[in-house]
Amino acid sequence: MQMRRSLLSLAPVGVAALGLVAFAHPVMARRMVAEFVAPAPAFQLSGRPVGGAKAATATAAFLTGSRIATTEDGALVIDADSGNLIKTDKNGKPITTLAIGENPGMLVYDPSAKLAYVAARFSNRIAVVKVSATTLEVGQWITTPVEPYGIALSPDTKTVMVTTIADRALVAFDAASGKERWRTALGREPRGLAVSPDGTRALVAYLQTGTVDQIDLLETHSAEHVALSTAGAPRRCRHCGGSDGESFARAAFAVTFMGDHEAVVPFQRETPVQIANGGNAGSYGGGFEPPITHQLAFLGLERQRTTQATATIAQHQPRALAWDSHHDALYVAGLGTDTLLQVKNASQVGITEGITTNLTSGNHKCGADGVAITAEGNVLVWCSFTRNVEKIEVVDAKGELATTGKLDPGPMLVASALGDKQHEGFVLFHSAEPAISQGGALACASCHPDGREDGLSWKIETNTLQTPLLAGRVAGTHPYKWDGGDKDLTTSLATTMKRLGGFGLDKTQTANLAAYLVVLPAPHAPTRDVQMVARGKKLFDSAEVGCRSCHDGATYSDQTTHAFQTSTLKNADTPSLIGLAASAPYYHDGSAATLEALLRDRGAVHGMAETAKLSEQNITDLIAFLETL
């Protein structure tokens, strides 16, 4: 394996999508030389524990959406790959299966009513499923805004709430009638949802904003943004060149409460690291501190004030999360590293690292995407790669936490909907391996979570280039990269792995990865006024406005480069406009935070099109159309 020194920096542009979080721009010393540093510890808390002297009170599992929930006689899992809801017995053996629809989100289970609520992400509804010992049957469909994902029940189980990704809302429904009760606007790319045991508030995790939202459930239903702290972790990079040394919180898929006043959010801390002199100036990542580390934020939610402590963890892309209130043990696992972390006394001052259990069975990676706790306090893990449930016995015969975890994998529950090649590509996309990045620090999904993007702009050589949206934009859009420098997809992947300091996947694996990228489902378009969209389309199509002269065809791209006036990139490849509502910030350098900014102020790219003559109404209409692509 080749050792590479590399360059990475983050441009301070268009990053705080909500515009609510202020980031400092510390000036870094340029003198020191980058050094190799030891890998991250298993669990290292920085900041004072936010928990109390005693363990927090119990939290019902249905207050938090997950991919897996325990039932009285086994478990329920929702498989995003095949779109099936599966009921298993206590040993993870399949009992029955119910098709929910393409790319489902999370589920919750109400054990007293024996009802499961499943977010059917791509059909814009919640499936309310009657669960019996041997059957699953849809009792009711509740229509939601576009792309429901996170789901939770109120403590009295009378209200079901969902986060909707494309329509950016938290919506509450009467669980019995399916009638909408209220909705609250959210920021871009909301994901996981949890409700506090006392029912006073909900928390929403985000892919891109660097915040979690705290929503008042009692009266106002208004959302307050809480910035996830990226400051706490020790700076192990000794030479972070340039003035862009700040870090950003990204990819928070999950959140859970531990009692009424404490919550946990796993997230990614993305740090710009740049070698100012020497090194492999054309690459990002690797060489010294990985630019992305994995964190657990502990939020103390008191009435007027939020406190926070953050732990660095080794679990890559952590999004499987559950708290065992009885033993006060927290469990976290991720897609990129096949381990389950236990945190003991999780809600107390005496919080400590517990055992770590390897989740790989045979030589198959699990790809943990959900955890649930059994009545005894053992752990069930939903493996999204192998589509089986693994039971990890963490409780001994006396019912106390054991000193080791015993892995007991169940059988595969359902076939993947992907072909073999795409499935291998799917696993590779989420794998943090030395073939892909130096030291296996980064996976493709680190910067392209959910096949989308982290909303950040990276400094590569002399350019500032934002992470592009992949979902729906890869097929038929060659050449690749912002400068159109890579003629086809496999070339593009090879240069990407080189930049990441990886030694490279072999030909077959690279082809499989490419095969997966082209089938990533495009983001669904948000709901927009039909007439505005029609007027916007007319403008877009008109010769006068002229967008079509470059943004044409199925992907809205002429697949050639154009030279505009910009400070960095000389020639820019016309990007596809598919999924535009989910691809902010805009332009190669992310210099236009919103479409409005792109059309009105043009960001740092000048000369693309003449929009100055368009009226306010024209611009609003055009944006409405663009957001539906």
Ligand code: HEC
């Ligand atoms: C460190 C963050 C990061 C990681 C990790 C990463 N990417 Fe990217 N990706 C980017 C950025 C930034 C660009 C734009 C670079 C450019 O245009 O030169 C990009 C561009 C791309 C493109 C070109 C898209 C287009 O429309 O032109 C593809 C395809 C892609 N990445 C796939 C991958 C795959 C597959 C992996 C894993 C092997 C990966 N990326 C890992 C940040 C990342």
Ligand code: HEC
């Ligand atoms: C001369 C060709 C050309 C014309 C005409 C043109 N574009 Fe573009 N467009 C491009 C190129 C090239 C880029 C990338 C520029 C960059 O990032 O530096 C781009 C970028 C964009 C982006 C940003 C996409 C992203 O994901 O970041 C949007 C949105 C867009 N164009 C919309 C429009 C609209 C709307 C019009 C008509 C008002 C238009 N374009 C006219 C070539 C063109």
